[in-house]
Amino acid sequence: MCSSNRSLIGKTVLLTGANRGIGKEILHLFTREGATIIACLRKENADFSLFINDLATKYKVSITPLYFDLADEDNIKAALKTLIDQKIKIDVLINNAGIAMGALLQMTSQAKLKEVFQINFFSQVLITQYISKLMIKQNSGSIINMGSVAGLDNFAGYTAYGSSKAAIMFFTKTIAKELAPYNIRVNAIAPSLTDTNMALQMEDKATKEMISRSDLNRLGQPSEIAELALFLASDKSSFITGQIIRADGGM
Numbered sequence: 001m002c003s004s005n006r007s008l009i010g011k012t013v014l015l016t017g018a019n020r021g022i023g024k025e026i027l028h029l030f031t032r033e034g035a036t037i038i039a040c041l042r043k044e045n046a047d048f049s050l051f052i053n054d055l056a057t058k059y060k061v062s063i064t065p066l067y068f069d070l071a072d073e074d075n076i077k078a079a080l081k082t083l084i085d086q087k088i089k090i091d092v093l094i095n096n097a098g099i100a101m102g103a104l105l106q107m108t109s110q111a112k113l114k115e116v117f118q119i120n121f122f123s124q125v126l127i128t129q130y131i132s133k134l135m136i137k138q139n140s141g142s143i144i145n146m147g148s149v150a151g152l153d154n155f156a157g158y159t160a161y162g163s164s165k166a167a168i169m170f171f172t173k174t175i176a177k178e179l180a181p182y183n184i185r186v187n188a189i190a191p192s193l194t195d196t197n198m199a200l201q202m203e204d205k206a207t208k209e210m211i212s213r214s215d216l217n218r219l220g221q222p223s224e225i226a227e228l229a230l231f232l233a234s235d236k237s238s239f240i241t242g243q244i245i246r247a248d249g250g251m
Contacts, residue, residue: 020197029223189228192251
């Protein structure tokens with residue numbers, strides 16, 4: 001791992017899906033870079049509490065857990081209202097949380113389709129509405145949405161997941177135009193299959209097919225996605241907005 005230049009000192013980051021996979025790697029990297037983190041997850045977890053306490057001590061930063069269920073809009077609103085009431089300055093919002101689903105069209109129920117869209121799109125729009133109000137008042141901010149190549153390329157069996165990711169990436173480009181006058185940048189990362197527990201849930205045949213599509217012929221690593229998120233969160237990307245950046249090993 002490269003040495004840190006503490007590029008996020010003085011910045012507060014709201015990160016959803018902070019307790020696993022790409023989100024946990026982002027949390028680790030951003031604390032190393034000096035960020036104050038509001039780590040969002042669905043419910044309290046003893047192991048995660050120990051993890052963030054160790055990180056906070058090691059890197060001398062503040063990490064505050066914030067619990068809410070993305071399936072419950074009232075729960076989301078109540079949690080975010082606590083931030084607004086405290087007038088906390090949010091410099092970076094990373095909408096990372098999401099769920100995967102693979103099923104052919106005829107096997108995709110309306111209930112499952114709505115569940116995937118609630119977690120991967122509607123909840124993230126709601127969070128962005130709340131946090132962007134804070135950013136507008138401070139006339140600055142960076143919003144990073146986690147998309148997917150599944151929302152850009154066509155894959156059989158990805159009606160629910162791919163459509164939800166396509167929606168969040170279109171949303172990214174739209175609000176980038178709306179928020180640019182307030183010095184708020186909005187970008188999305190579109191990873192291909194990444195080496196996380198989500199990848200382990202796929203059938204071996206499907207995983208091998210996804211890997212074979214990549215010129216680098218391997219899974220992405222969470223650390224590689226986290227490094228891209230760091231760039232978009234930092235002042236090094238100050239002239240980049242409205243972009244969907246693929247991290248796919250060449251597909």
